[in-house]
Amino acid sequence: MTRLEKNDRLVRLGLLMIALSAISVLAIITLFIFEQGTPIMFRYGFKSFLLGQDWYPSEKSFGLLPMIVGSLMVTFGALIIGVPLGLASAIFLTEFSHRRLTRILKPVIELLAGIPSVVYGFIGLMFLVPFIRDNFGGPGLSVLAASLILGIMILPTVISIAIDSIRAVPDSYREGSIALGATRWQTVRMVVLPAARSGIIAGIILGMGRAIGETMAVIMVAGNAADIPGSILAPVRTLTSNIALEMAYASEEHREALFATGVILFIIIMILNTIANVTSTRQRKK
Amino acid sequence: MSCQKQVRDYACSGSEKKGEKRLLSMETEEFKPGRVGAPSAGQENSSSFFHYSRFLVIMILVLMALFPSCRSGRSGHSLVVAGSTSIQPFADKWAEVFMEKRPGEIVDVQGGGSSAGIQAVLTGAAHIGMSSRELKGDEKELYQIEVAHDGLAIIVHPSNPLENITIEQVKSIFLGEITTWETLNGQKKAITVVVREEGSGTRGAFQELVMGKSRITKKAIVQDSNGTVREIVSRDPNAIGFISLGLVNDSVKALALNGVKPTEEAILKREYKLVRPFLFLTRETPSGLAKEFIDFVLSDEIQELVHKEGLIPVRRGSRPEGSR
Numbered sequence: 001m002t003r004l005e006k007n008d009r010l011v012r013l014g015l016l017m018i019a020l021s022a023i024s025v026l027a028i029i030t031l032f033i034f035e036q037g038t039p040i041m042f043r044y045g046f047k048s049f050l051l052g053q054d055w056y057p058s059e060k061s062f063g064l065l066p067m068i069v070g071s072l073m074v075t076f077g078a079l080i081i082g083v084p085l086g087l088a089s090a091i092f093l094t095e096f097s098h099r100r101l102t103r104i105l106k107p108v109i110e111l112l113a114g115i116p117s118v119v120y121g122f123i124g125l126m127f128l129v130p131f132i133r134d135n136f137g138g139p140g141l142s143v144l145a146a147s148l149i150l151g152i153m154i155l156p157t158v159i160s161i162a163i164d165s166i167r168a169v170p171d172s173y174r175e176g177s178i179a180l181g182a183t184r185w186q187t188v189r190m191v192v193l194p195a196a197r198s199g200i201i202a203g204i205i206l207g208m209g210r211a212i213g214e215t216m217a218v219i220m221v222a223g224n225a226a227d228i229p230g231s232i233l234a235p236v237r238t239l240t241s242n243i244a245l246e247m248a249y250a251s252e253e254h255r256e257a258l259f260a261t262g263v264i265l266f267i268i269i270m271i272l273n274t275i276a277n278v279t280s281t282r283q284r285k286k
Numbered sequence: 287m288s289c290q291k292q293v294r295d296y297a298c299s300g301s302e303k304k305g306e307k308r309l310l311s312m313e314t315e316e317f318k319p320g321r322v323g324a325p326s327a328g329q330e331n332s333s334s335f336f337h338y339s340r341f342l343v344i345m346i347l348v349l350m351a352l353f354p355s356c357r358s359g360r361s362g363h364s365l366v367v368a369g370s371t372s373i374q375p376f377a378d379k380w381a382e383v384f385m386e387k388r389p390g391e392i393v394d395v396q397g398g399g400s401s402a403g404i405q406a407v408l409t410g411a412a413h414i415g416m417s418s419r420e421l422k423g424d425e426k427e428l429y430q431i432e433v434a435h436d437g438l439a440i441i442v443h444p445s446n447p448l449e450n451i452t453i454e455q456v457k458s459i460f461l462g463e464i465t466t467w468e469t470l471n472g473q474k475k476a477i478t479v480v481v482r483e484e485g486s487g488t489r490g491a492f493q494e495l496v497m498g499k500s501r502i503t504k505k506a507i508v509q510d511s512n513g514t515v516r517e518i519v520s521r522d523p524n525a526i527g528f529i530s531l532g533l534v535n536d537s538v539k540a541l542a543l544n545g546v547k548p549t550e551e552a553i554l555k556r557e558y559k560l561v562r563p564f565l566f567l568t569r570e571t572p573s574g575l576a577k578e579f580i581d582f583v584l585s586d587e588i589q590e591l592v593h594k595e596g597l598i599p600v601r602r603g604s605r606p607e608g609s610r
Contacts, residue, residue, distance in 0.1 A: 056501060057484050058493075066504070130521065139478040139522060141507055219510070224483075227504035235507050245510050249371060249485035251399065 033266060037259030049260060055226040057246070057254040064264055066228045070143075070236040071212055071268065073229065074222065077147025078154055078211040083204055085151070086158030090200075093159075094166040095188050106163065113156035121220030124149040129221055138233035141223030146236060149217050154207035161206065165199020166192060198281075205276040212269060215240040239265040365575045368396040369403015369416030372436065372487035373564050376595060377416060383591070384582050393579060400487075404428070407567050413576045415567035418487055419494060428567045433583050435598040437531030438492055438560040439540040439548050441516065443523045447471045450542040453559060457496055459526060462503030467524065479506040480518050480527035488512060491562045492528050528560075532596015553598050564597065 041049050044062060052063020089109070093102045124145055133140030169192050177187040193200070215238075223235025224245055237245075243258050243265075250258055367377055374397045381393035398406070400417040404425050407415035421430060440456055442448060448471040458464045459477060467473040481502055482489035493502070509515045512529040519525040520537035531548055534540045540548050543559060552558040572580050582588060589599040 054501075054504070055484075058490075059501070133522065138476075139507060139525070141518070224508040225505055226508065235505075237508070245483045245508065246485055248510065249399070249483075249487070251402075251485075254485055 030266070033259060033262045036256060037261075037263035040253060040256040041260050041263070049264070053228065055242075057250070057257055060253065062257045062260070064239070064242075064261060066226050067237050067239045067242045067261065068264065068268070069228050070222075071238040071240070071265070073143055074146045074150060074218065074236060074238055075208060075211045077143060077232070078150030079204065079208060081147055081151025082154040082158055082207055082211075086155050086203075086207070087162055087200065089155070090159050090162035090166060091188055091193075094163055095184065095192065106160070109156050109159050111156075112152075113160075117153065117214060117217040118220075120149050120153055121217035124217065124221040132233070136233055138231075139223060139235060141221060141235050143222070143229050143232040143234065143236045146218050146222040146238075147232070149221055150211045150214055153214060153217065154210050157207045157210060158203045161203030162196070162200045165196040165203070168199065169195040201276065201279065205273065208272065208276070209269065212238075212265075212272070213240060215244045219244060239268070364392040364394060365414065365579055366394050366396065366406075366412040367414040367416060367566075367579075368398055368406045368412035369567075370400040370418040370487060370564070371397045372400075372418040372491075373416040376434070376564075376592070376597065379591065379595075380583050380588055381579075383588065384579055387582075388578075391575060404567060407569055410569070413568070414572075414579070417565045417567060418491065418562055420563065421565070421567075428569060429571055431566045431568075431572070431580055431584070432563050432600050433566050433580070434564040434589075434592045434600060435553060435561050436491070436564055437548055437553055437558065437598060438488070438495065438528050438562075439531045439534045440526065440528055440543065440560070441519050441534060441538040441540050442526050443519060443521075444537070444539045445523050446539060447473075448541065450545055452544050453496060456543075457498075457500070460492075460497060460502050460506065461500055462505055473524075475524045478518075478522050478525040479503060480515050480525055481506045481508055482512075482515065482528075483508050483510045486510070488528070488530060492560075495560050495562065530596065531561075531598070550598055561598070 040062070044060075049062055049064050050068070051065055052061065053065050054061045054063045055066060093105060097105070128145050128148060129140035129142075131140075132138070132142060132145055136144070173191050173195060174187055177191045178184075182190070218238050219241045222237065222241060224237045224241055225235040226237050226242070227234075229236045239261050242261050246254070247258055367381065374395060377395045381395050384393055385391060396412070400419050403412065403415035403417055404421070406412035407428060408425075415428070417430075418436065421428060440451060446467075448467075451470070455464065455470065460479060460481070462479075464470070465477055467475050467477055481492070489502075507518065509518060512533045515527045515529050516533065516535070516538055519527045529538075531540075531553075534548075542548070546552050546557045546559075548558050548560070553561050566580055566583070568576055568580075584600070592599045
């Protein structure tokens, strides 16, 4: 074996080790969460965790349904607000605005992603919550407030990935469409967007991941009542907030129940990611 | 905050022990490269062990520098105080002042909760237990000393015309039976109920003193600190909540309970009902360092500090000396 070949093998081995260590950290975290969280679920039954509506850990009542519903509602709300706004911004910045304007606006939007979530939460608490309370009623701390804040927080992700995938559509497509007599909007709607679809969906999935995992901002504006919200003006608690809110003093079974919350969050994220991946690859095949 | 504290205390007690062992071995073996490892081991082996042990010593020194409270003389006695997380932050401060005055003594304050504290004294794992609830059943065997009182205030927005409320009304509100202010102050507005999270000492005290066995409504807004509860109540004209008495300020209004304003006087006379004791517990009549520390906490100096921190000091003069 020559020296170069030896070197090559060494590099390969080194890289393999590094890659493995990254993956093993992931594996260890997963194992740890399941190891800590599943025993209590077996003890009380999966059904009582998934479908129980009462969360009173001090009385051994560990129903997580309000938090599961809460997480899904808030994430869905964030997508309803964030996706149309993000997509519209991306279309404008790629197809309709001046190149120079885009060059200024895109970095500004990406800067939004750098603002810490606690700042979003604080602004939400100071301005959005009183606004909702005074104009729509309820305590202000609500599904609506959390969805609005999260919708804004996922904008940078949705916009920048949508811009990249719209830009990746070859100009010949647009030229062809316009040559056939289509207007600019028709071109965007019927040619560019379908061609960029899988990238746009990937951006939405990433945004969804951020929304469901976000904790700090949600704790500050959602009100955290462990109850299935009756309206979008009612307070709500998400799975992540449930863990962060109560971990300080939790011990024994209460602590295990918080790990169980983590297990369920883990499973929900896996399911959502799989659905999203399957739909996007299916679309690509078409 | 208290979570961080606990972690630090844990790190302290751990590194302290290790530190002692290490330093001892340093003294006896004089820390020579050839002698630290097993003398019979080969040269390469012992030198690598030397590197390893030097690394350990450096690590421990760094750790000790990071956690200054562990540094106090290792020749002194060590007093373990454990229990209620409500008392812990205060006890930490008292211990700090105590250790400043008495160099060489170590007071190690740990959390864990009232029940854990009581268990720790019973089993001898701690010299002094801290409990923020009254003792029950067998626990009454312990020797208890009241060191301070902590009161709960029922707070509303300053603009709320309501001044007085009964414990029964408070209970109905937090049960979710009364949902509007109409019967209380005439305003046809929905009540925003604000509570602390499950597991917090303040919620525990409220549960015990007001709710009894009944559950707090699920619709209540949950916040994870006294400060945020106060913040929410100070911003929402329809809100009601409870916080530690010492943390009430002008941004909220503390209601009178059954006609009794939550003043220091009313608490000492036991007229204001939402008060819980801060107890120090020992297995036997306190003696030695434990007695010194308890006496120190009951001294005018610390009781003044207690007052400044928003707790209610135990009355001077007729200071309870503990009861079986």
